[in-house]
Amino acid sequence: MNYELALEKFEVVIGLEVHVELNTNTKMFCGCRNDFGDEPNTNVCPICIGLPGSLPAVNRKAVESSIAIGLALGCEIAPNGRFSRKNYFYPDLAKNFQTSQYDEPIAFEGTIDIEVPSGAVYTVDIERAHMEEDAGKLTHIGGNTGRIQGAEYSLVDYNRAGVPLVEIVTKPVFGAGAEAPELAAAYVRSIREIVKALGVSDARMERGNVRCDANVSIRPHGQEKLGTRTETKNVNSLRSIERTVRYEIQRQAHILANGGTITQETRHWHEDRGITSAGRPKSDADDYRYFPEPDLVPVQPSKELIEQIRASLPEKPADRRKRLQGEWSFSDLEFRDVVNSGFLDELEETVAKGAKPQAARKWWTGEIARLANADGKDVSDLSITPSDVAELATLVESGKINDRIGREVLQAVLEGAGNPAKIVADRGLEVVSDDGALMAAIDEALAKQPDVLEKIREGKLQAAGSVIGAVMQAMNGQADAGRVRELIIERANA
Amino acid sequence: MSELVKRNASELVELLQSGEVTSVELTQAFLDxxxxxxPLLNSFLHVNTKEALATAAEVDRKRAAGEKLPKLAGLPIAxxxxxxxxDAPTTAGxxxxxxxxxxxxxxxxxxLREEMMPILGKTNLDEFAMGSSTEFSAYGPSRNPWDTDRIPGGSGGGSSSAVAGxxxxxAIGSDTGGSIRFPAxxxxxxxxxxxxxxxxxxxxIALASSLDQIGPVARNVLDAALLSDVITGYDKHDSTSLPESLGSMVEAAKSGSLKGVRVGVIKELSGEGFQxxxxxxxxxxxxLMVKAGAEIVEVSCPSFEYAIAAYYLILPAEASSNLAKFDSVRFGMRVTPEGNPTIERVMAATREAGFGPEVKRRIILGTYALSSGYYxxxxxxxxxVRTLIQRDFAAAFEKADVLVSPTAPTTxxxxxxxxxxxxxxxxxxIATIPANLAGTPGxxxxxxxxxxxxxxxxxxLLAPAREDKRLYAIGAALEALQEDVWGKRMIDFAPEVKAGA
Structure with a gap:
């Protein structure tokens, strides 16, 4: 169903579960390196592969990181938090239970204000943030679905088993209406910003450091009972989150409007087709036979520890945004543009590396965003660093290259040709700053358009345009158009 | 047969230290x-001959070279x-x-390795320690050296028959509801x-994590204390291990007295149902204890009535989860069913074939007890109930220094x-479970x-948590009184086991 029509008929309720992978040195319950990109099954030990007799021990650093996340989200910190066992059989789960927090999460009852692209601000209530361990990574070989069903065999990499996760769960979010998709994406972006600022996670979505499960339900306006929700699992980019929520709203509206019912289930997002598909049915009564983990004593952070962590929290993202907008003297519109493009961190770093804020903004939100969109990539997928952009901006600022050449250089950087200065040097792209060479080209052009000088002398300065064009063409674009204009006017007035 | 093997561990340690016996001689005597x-007793599932003798030889070499050795170095253990x-297969029965x-x-x-004790081998048990007789061992029962037609207790019947025979x-045992004390x-x-x-x-290998505890199996209290002092202590790998020291059990065993000790007789465990x-x-x-100056007081622990019921919910619940890891994926048996099996079918077939009846019974019980709606x-x-039992103990220990009961209802x-x-x-x-539920020593x-x-x-004998020393002090005193009456150790009454009987 058409999105506008769907919203006319139905109210949207979303709920977001974000898994944040902590960047502790070691895993949640053992001393193995927390680095699952290594050679498969090298960062494993009797504990994280669940050998008989092994026992877990809680990673103190992971607890501190979780407390920091909780505090940054305005949560209460539980003085006595317990781990539980979530029991289910799956080959990526070494013990066939996940050690997780169930009824006693380390952090609960927080709130966070989220600004969406329109400038509207929504308050999202946080239900809880709890600690748990990640499972191993399965790779299914054979078959064509990439799923365990139909695979000939599957490989398990337990390097990821036991990696510490914090799962942040919102309460149902009402009232975002048509902006629910944008709110979902903006919320996850905020969580990313927070955990990155806290230094507790690498926060790279494309690497799965931050993963989002998006719950969506709709109900007719005025109906009190919540609609049946679907949970789309592991949506891994901000753009996909927004698209997922939008798609689910339309899909569910279509079903309900045609007299159908929504099935409570998990769903999978297909980036290429822009749709979700059914996963497994999920009911609230999924029986994980939770019970308190008897191998671990309760986590009891002292008041002193909590206050110490609170005192060391970095600037809140909202405060930081206010500060940066002031420092850069951006208009509200300009600044929102930066935030919405997702380049805030990059822009800050680019400015720190010496670029002027406006120039940095134009590069990131203009050409770079355009190229990223064209390739359907996420910001962090691009192989360009803030240093590159600062270098590029400085090259343009100093007049060594012009804007057009700048764009060409940017393209080359993205293609992996090196950093901007090197590309300019390698390809001889520096503008011709030799006035003699420029004058020769100008005289040549003027010879073909003899009336131009007269027009300029009459005050029709725009007449210079055609000569500038000819000169730029003659110089393969490697000239500073401004300087060419100056020289033409000089010639006219000589 | 060498009489050497019948000596108490404490005496063997002296013989080793004085050089009267080498560890190789001693280890070989037990191996013989x-x-x-x-073959008759089936106490051991695996005998570690080569490794045990290697450790023994290393101890003898060091001792001959005058190197400093740990106290129990050279004393074999099961x-x-x-x-x-x-260095040995581990089956959990x-x-x-x-x-x-x-x-x-x-x-x-x-x-034990740091103490340089030669490990003789691995002793039999009911499968995953679920049982009271070793009859649920997948490798056949162990026999009681006192009468080989009878059970040696369980689950640690391998350790008890090894030490008694x-x-x-x-030996090392583990006690989840009485698996060390009942066999003893x-x-x-x-x-x-x-x-x-x-x-x-x-x-x-966990049975029920909140109940399991490892402990010594010995022929007298001092010997148990010697072993206790080796194995007790904080371990960062076990979050539930106690950070504080409980003191030396050997010192406690050597300084025991019953004078003025208030001995609490648990009303609920002193009559009905006992042979x-x-x-x-x-x-x-x-x-005997009264004669030695102890005072007998009666204490009541009304919640003990519910101990077995509570135990048989908590144990299967935890066990059902602890045993989930036995799924064929990473270690152990794998049974691949006919046809084109899915991972679920491989897991199911493996567990069907690999687990015995008592294990299955308890997994089913535990899975049910944890199910949503029944939890x-x-x-x-x-x-x-567990909390109530802890309160019963707390109240009883207000009145008594130790509590006593028959260990088991029958022989x-x-x-x-x-x-x-x-x-x-x-x-x-029935008498041993309350201590596991309360976490107290016995x-x-x-x-x-x-x-x-x-x-x-x-x-x-039961003591409050962390007061293990009382058990050794009072236990050693009682043991001495009884041996005075008998004129010898109780184990010396045991008939000689005849091979091939």
Missing amino acids: RIEKLN VKDNLTTT SKILEGWIPQYDATVVKL FLAPL AVTGTVGVKPTYGAVSRYGL PGVKALFNESLE DAYYGSAQK AFKFGEKLEDPLAMYLND ISIPNGLASEDGLPSGIQ
């Missing part, structure tokens, strides 16, 4: 006896087969782990379940007698031969 009697050992050689040593095994001077009582040996957390569980001979021996022990009624209520029963009746089997642990000490069958009986 194992070779002769293990280890229950639910502790991981890198189950087919599902047949042939598995662990990649790591249990903390207790590591401590002089196949090892000491029916084999005339001493068994201790320490305070929960006193001994690291790292490397103990008359067992009851009579218990009363004789009380009289509060079963697991939740059982945890409440050793015959094979097959209770096999078909799980509830009757479960009742063996010891079983031989207190005579029952008049009706001439088989050994045991008395159980």
Whole structure:
């Protein structure tokens, strides 16, 4: 169903579960390196592969990181938090239970204000943030679905088993209406910003450091009972989150409007087709036979520890945004543009590396965003660093290259040709700053358009345009158009 | 047969230290006896001949070179087969782990190695320690050296029969509901379940994590204390292990006295259902203690009535989860069904073939008890009973320094007698379970031969958590009084086991 029509008929309720992978040195319950990109099954030990007799021990650093996340989200910190066992059989789960927090999460009852692209601000209530361990990574070989069903065999990499996760769960979010998709994406972006600022996670979505499960339900306006929700699992980019929520709203509206019912289930997002598909049915009564983990004593952070962590929290993202907008003297519109493009961190770093804020903004939100969109990539997928952009901006600022050449250089950087200065040097792209060479080209052009000088002398300065064009063409674009204009006017007035 | 093997561990340590006996001689003496009697007793599932002798030789070499050695260096020991050992298969008495050689040593095994004690082998147990007789071992039952037609107790019947049959001077056991103390009582040996957390569980194949505790199996209290001092202590690998030291049990055992000790007789565990001979021996022990200056007080622990019910909810619940890892994916048995099996079918077929009937019974019980909708009624209520039992203990220890009861309702029963009746089997642990539920320590000490069958009986002493020293002090004092009456050790009454009998 058409999105506008769907919203006319139905109210949207979303709920977001974000898994944040902590960047502790070691895993949640053992001393193995927390680095699952290594050679498969090298960062494993009797504990994280669940050998008989092994026992877990809680990673103190992971607890501190979780407390920091909780505090940054305005949560209460539980003085006595317990781990539980979530029991289910799956080959990526070494013990066939996940050690997780169930009824006693380390952090609960927080709130966070989220600004969406329109400038509207929504308050999202946080239900809880709890600690748990990640499972191993399965790779299914054979078959064509990439799923365990139909695979000939599957490989398990337990390097990821036991990696510490914090799962942040919102309460149902009402009232975002048509902006629910944008709110979902903006919320996850905020969580990313927070955990990155806290230094507790690498926060790279494309690497799965931050993963989002998006719950969506709709109900007719005025109906009190919540609609049946679907949970789309592991949506891994901000753009996909927004698209997922939008798609689910339309899909569910279509079903309900045609007299159908929504099935409570998990769903999978297909980036290429822009749709979700059914996963497994999920009911609230999924029986994980939770019970308190008897191998671990309760986590009891002292008041002193909590206050110490609170005192060391970095600037809140909202405060930081206010500060940066002031420092850069951006208009509200300009600044929102930066935030919405997702380049805030990059822009800050680019400015720190010496670029002027406006120039940095134009590069990131203009050409770079355009190229990223064209390739359907996420910001962090691009192989360009803030240093590159600062270098590029400085090259343009100093007049060594012009804007057009700048764009060409940017393209080359993205293609992996090196950093901007090197590309300019390698390809001889520096503008011709030799006035003699420029004058020769100008005289040549003027010879073909003899009336131009007269027009300029009459005050029709725009007449210079055609000569500038000819000169730029003659110089393969490697000239500073401004300087060419100056020289033409000089010639006219000589 | 060398009489050497019948000596107490404390004496053997002196002989080793003085150089009168080498560790190789001593270890070989036990290995010879194992070779002769293990085919009958089935105490050991695996004998570690080569490794044990290598350790022994290393000790002898160091001693000859005048190097400083740990106190028990060279004294052989047997280890229950639910502790991981890198140099011997570890089966937990189950087919599902047949042939598995662990990649790591249990903390207790590591401590034994550091103490340079030759490990003779791995002792039999009911599968995953679920049982009271070793009849549920997938590798056949162990036999009681006092009467080889009878059970040696369980689950640690391998360790108890090894120590009672002089196949090892000491052994390691594990006690979840009485698996050290019950076998001790029916084999005339001493068994201790320490305070929960006193001994690291790292490397103990878990039955019920909140109840399991590793402890010593010995022929007298001092010997148990020697072993306790080696294996007790904080371990960062076991979050539930106690950070504080409980002191030296050897010192406690050497300084014991009954004078002025308030001995609490638990009303609920002193009469009904106990074999008359067992009851009579218990009363004789009380009289001895009174003569030695103890004061007998009666205490009531009304919630003990619910202990077995609570235990048989908590244990299966935890076990059902602990045993989930036995799925064929990473270690142990794998059964691949016919056709084109899915991972679920491989897991199911493996567990179907690999687990025995008692294990399946408890997994099903536990899975049910944890199910949504039943959790509060079963697991939740059982945890409440646990709190009530802890309160009963706290109140009783206001009035008494130690609590006492017969360790078990009966002497050793015959094979097959209770096999078909799980509830009757479960009742063996009626006196031992409360200490596991409360996390408090208990010891079983031989207190005579029952008049009706001439088989050994045991008395159980219970102390408050972390007061394990009391058990050794008072236990050693009682043991001394009894040996004075008998004129020899209780184990010396045991008939000689005849190979091939």
